[in-house]
Amino acid sequence: xAERRRSAVKAYRNRTFLNSKDxxxxxxxxxxxxxxxRFEQYKIDDTIVFMGSxxxxxxxxxxxxxxxxxxxxxxxxxxxxxxxxxxxYERARxxxxxxxxxxxxxxxxxxxxxxxxxxxxxxxxxxNRGAAEARGTNVGLRISIPIEEFDNPxxxxxxxxxxxxxxxxxxxxxxxxxxxLIFPGGFGTLDELFELLTLVQTKKMTKPMPIVLFGTRxxxxxxxxxxxxxxxxxxxxxxxxxxxTDSVDEAYEWIVQQLTEHMLSRPGAIL
Numbered sequence: 677x678a679e680r681r682r683s684a685v686k687a688y689r690n691r692t693f694l695n696s697k698d699x700x701x702x703x704x705x706x707x708x709x710x711x712x713x714r715f716e717q718y719k720i721d722d723t724i725v726f727m728g729s730x731x732x733x734x735x736x737x738x739x740x741x742x743x744x745x746x747x748x749x750x751x752x753x754x755x756x757x758x759x760x761x762x763x764x765y766e767r768a769r770x771x772x773x774x775x776x777x778x779x780x781x782x783x784x785x786x787x788x789x790x791x792x793x794x795x796x797x798x799x800x801x802x803x804n805r806g807a808a809e810a811r812g813t814n815v816g817l818r819i820s821i822p823i824e825e826f827d828n829p830x831x832x833x834x835x836x837x838x839x840x841x842x843x844x845x846x847x848x849x850x851x852x853x854x855x856x857l858i859f860p861g862g863f864g865t866l867d868e869l870f871e872l873l874t875l876v877q878t879k880k881m882t883k884p885m886p887i888v889l890f891g892t893r894x895x896x897x898x899x900x901x902x903x904x905x906x907x908x909x910x911x912x913x914x915x916x917x918x919x920x921t922d923s924v925d926e927a928y929e930w931i932v933q934q935l936t937e938h939m940l941s942r943p944g945a946i947l
Contacts (some may be wrong), residue, residue, distance in 0.1 A: 679790060681827065684888055685942055687718075687769065689811050696839060698797075698856040700911060701887075703840065704828075704839075704841060705741070707839055707840065707844040707845075708844060708847070710837075711837050711848055713834065714834070715852070717787045718787065718813070718834060718835060719785070720787050720790055720813075720815065720835070720852065721784075721787060721788050721852075721885060721943065721944050722788060722789060722790070722852050722853070722854045722855065722939070722943065723789065723790050723791070723792035723793045723852045723853050723854065724775055724779075724791055724792065724853070724855045724856075724857070724920060724931070725793070725850075725853045725855070725856045725857070725858065726768055726771075726772060726791065726792070726793045726799060726800065726802075726856075726857050726859070727793075727794070727799070727800075727851050727857070727858045727859065727868050727869070728764065728768065728798060728800070728804035728858065728859030728860060728861045728890075729798045729799055729851075729859070729860055729861040729865060729942055730796040730797045730798040730799070730800060730863055730864075731797075731798055731861055731862070732761050732762065732764050732767045732795075732798040732799055732801065732802075732859070733756075733758055733768055733798070734762060734766070734801075735759075735762045735763075735765065735866075736767075737762075738755070738758040738761075738762040739759060739762075740757040741755050741758060741760055742755040742756065742758070743776050743785060748846065749794060762859070764803040764859050764860055764890065764891055765798065765799060765801075766802070766937075767859075767890065767924050768799050768802040768803050768806065768857070768859055768890070769802040769803065769805050769806035769809075769922055769929040770806060770924050771806065771857065771890075771927055771928060772791045772802070772803040772804070772805070772806030772807045772810075772814075773802075773806035773807065773809055773810045774806075774810075774924070774928050775789065775791065775807075775812070775928065775931065775932075776791055776806065776807040776810035776812035777810045777812075778791075778928075778932055779812065780810070780811075780812055782932050782940070784888050784943070786943055787813055788852060788940075788943065789803065789855070789935060789939075790807075790814060790815055791806070791812065791813070791814040791815070792814065792815035792816075792817065792849070792850075792853070792857075792899040793814075793815070793816055793817070793828075793831075793838060794816070794817055794845075794864075795816065795817055795826075795828045795831050795837075796818070796821065796826050796828065797826050799859045799860075800816075800828065801827070801828050803830055803857075804830035804831050804850025805830040806818060807830070808830040810842070813832045814830070814831060814832050814835070815831070815832065815834065815835045816831030816832075816835065816836045816837065817839060817841060817845050817848055817849060818837060818838045818839065819838075819839050819840075819845050820838065820839065820840050831898075833880070834856050834890065844903050846868065846871060847871050848853050849868065850875060850881065854883070854935055854939045855885070855886045855887075855888075855931045855934065855935060856872060856886070856887050856888070857887065857888045857890055857927065858887065858888065858889050858890065859890045860890075860891045860894040860895070860898075866898075866899075868891075872885075872887065873887070873909070873914075873917055873918070874896065874928035875918060876917050877910075877914055878904075882946075883938075883939075883946040884925025884934065884938040884939065885946055886916060886930065886934040886935070887918040887919065888918070888919050888920075888921060888927050888930070888931065889901070889919070889920045889921075890920075890921060890922070890927060892921065892922050895920060895924075896920075897926060902914055902915075903921055
C-alpha cells in the first residue's frame with residue numbers, strides 16, 4: 677500500500693488562520709504596510725483631505741430627483757432639501773479642482789498636496805471628481821461597511837484603497853494630510869472632525885494643520901462651539917484650531933497661503 681503524503685499549508689497561505697482572531701495583528705499591519713508601499717511607489721508625499729456626507733448629491737442629480745418627485749408625487753420636501761444641499765457638492769468639486777491645479781503647478785518631482793477622500797459618494801465623489809477634472813492624481817480610502825459598495829469612478833485606480841479597520845483608514849487620512857476641509861456630514865464626518873481636533877489640541881499632531889469647516893449655517897446649527905467655551909469644556913483659544921467659511925475663494929486662498937508658508941519645504945508625512 678502506497679504511503680499517503682501529508683501536506684502542510686504555510687502559515688502565510690493559511691486563509692483560516694489569516695481570517696481568525698489570532699491573526700488580527702497581521703491584518704492590521706497589512707493595512708499599514710500595503711498602503712505605505714503604494715504611496716511610496718506612486719510618490720505621494722502628502723494630501724489635502726476632503727470629508728463630508730455621502731448623502732449630498734450633485735446639482736444635476738438633485739434637480740433630476742426634484743423633477744421626478746414633482747411629476748410622480750414623491751417626497752418634495754426631501755427633494756427640495758437635497759437641491760439646497762447640493763451646493764456643497766459643487767463647492768467641494770470646485771475647491772478640489774482649484775487646489776489640484778495649484779498643486780500640479782508646483783516645481784516638484786513628488787506629488788504634493790494630492791486630494792484624498794473616503795472614496796464614497798456625495799462630498800467624497802465631488803472632491804475626487806474635481807481633482808480628476810483638473811487631470812490630477814487623487815486618492816480614495818474606501819471602508820467596508822454593510823451597505824452596497826459604491827464605485828467612485830473619479831479616484832485614480834492605482835490609489836484606491838479598501839480598509840476593514842476604521843482606525844487604520846483614519847490613520848492614513850491624518851498621517852499624510854497637510855490640510856483638511858470638512859463639509860456638512862453625519863456621524864462619520866463628526867467622528868473624523870472631533871478626532872482630528874483632539875489630535876491637534878493635545879499636540880499628538882504637531883505639524884501645522886489648517887482645518888476648514890465649510891458651511892457656516894450648517895456647522896453653527898449642528899455644533900455650538902461657543903457653548904463649549906461658555907461651559908469651560910474647551911478654551912477660547914481652541915476655536916482658532918479651525919476656520920469657518922462659505923467662500924470657495926476664502927478657503928482656497930487660506931489653504932494655499934498656509935501650505936506655502938508652512939509645508940512647501942516639508943515634504944512627506946509629519947506628525
